[in-house]
Amino acid sequence: MKAHMFEKIIEFKNFSNIKKAPKNTDIQELLAITDILITDYSSVYCDFLLVDKPILLFTY
Numbered sequence: 001m002k003a004h005m006f007e008k009i010i011e012f013k014n015f016s017n018i019k020k021a022p023k024n025t026d027i028q029e030l031l032a033i034t035d036i037l038i039t040d041y042s043s044v045y046c047d048f049l050l051v052d053k054p055i056l057l058f059t060y
Helices: 027-033 044-051
Strands: 037-039 055-057
Touching: 027 044, 037 044, 044 055
Parallel strands: 037 055
Antiparallel strands: none
């Protein structure tokens, strides 16, 4: 997972099923190995459309 800038609010160690990517990780590399994208209002979903995998738009 590549976290948002507010990532310090969340205690990721409480979620054993989430793997946090280092801050310098290229988003394109993550998208290539991702099975499903969960995003909010970010434009990253446009890049993910090209790999034809499921996208969940979590618009709150």
